[in-house]
């Protein structure tokens with residue numbers, strides 16, 4: 001495929017805008033660019049490589065001649081329009097959860113399972129959940145070294161994970177509270193400013209949220225470990241950008257912290273920042289706008305055998321969504 005015709009569905013959103021940044025920064029070869037969003041945005045323009053590109057309204061006929069369609073407009077839009085894009089001959093890279101668990105849709109993190117893109121009977125490739133990507137960037141090198149058996153994790157998820165509306169809600173609430181005004185939550189079930197909320201996505205019947213179950217099912221699929229045990233608590237925190245995850249991981253083989261740190265040597269997309277005596281550990285502000293996931297606080301678990309505790313942080317709009325999708329397009 002030479003100089004492909006690219007389409008971005010959801011080009012005005014948090015992830016769509018970051019996709020444009022990633023395409024520019026990585027000098028991705030773009031023959032033509034079609035930017036799609038809702039009727040609300042049609043007629044606006046967006047700047048790409050110094051050119052003003054018009055936003056068009058998404059329709060089923062938007063994909064003629066498109067080689068690669070990057071979808072980031074929510075699961076409902078993907079379910080409705082991705083088949084039209086694939087039928088028109090485009091390879092769809094979808095950021096929503098619509099197709100991730102479909103056995104005929106590869107679920108890909110390029111540093112982990114790049115070969116999976118080859119088998120795509122529906123011409124759809126799924127981008128994993130953002131918290132799952134950040135967590136697996138930390139876990140895969142350890143799995144290769146010690147054999148991953150079980151994971152217990154708690155996430156600290158930024159408001160940009162809810163898109164542009166989440167950022168706005170935190171901004172508005174901080175301003176209102178500073179002025180002594182009351183706040184009325186719209187995006188989140190409770191006040192997010194100066195608070196943390198142990199709910200990301202909707203609750204299911206077993207007490208877990210959908211986000212927490214995505215971590216289980218998507219990790220199994222990406223790592224090819226159908227028996228992997230993973231239990232997660234996903235928490236929204238008043239951070240603008242970058243998700244953090246506290247992980248306890250249990251392995252088949254004995255582990256030690258030094259060997260764990262060494263397991264990251266030479267692994268692309270992940271770096272160890274782990275010198276707690278000198279206050280060197282990753283925080284969300286360190287990763288924002290960057291490509292790498294940062295791992296720190298690596299230590300042997302005091303309670304469980306063959307287990308490590310660690311802390312990983314990654315920019316979920318980039319590596320958790322836009323960058324990962326562009327990396328998949330690069331493989332194509």
Ligand SMILES: NC(=O)c1ccc[n+]([C@@H]2O[C@H](COP(=O)([O-])OP(=O)(O)OC[C@H]3O[C@@H](n4cnc5c(N)ncnc54)[C@H](OP(=O)(O)O)[C@@H]3O)[C@@H](O)[C@H]2O)c1
Pocket residue numbers: 009010011012013014015016036037038039040041042058071072073074075077095096097129130160161162163164165316317320321
């Ligand atoms: N934010 C993250 O960190 C993150 C991470 C991983 C995955 N994702 C996934 O990526 C997707 C987009 O998330 P986001 O955070 O970028 O959301 P967002 O900021 O709310 O943007 C949503 C985008 O979808 C478009 N859209 C909404 N309704 C549409 C319609 N009827 N027809 C066409 N376009 C429509 C919007 O266009 P208008 O501007 O015209 O409304 C906008 O471009 C979601 O599936 C989300 O789960 C997000």
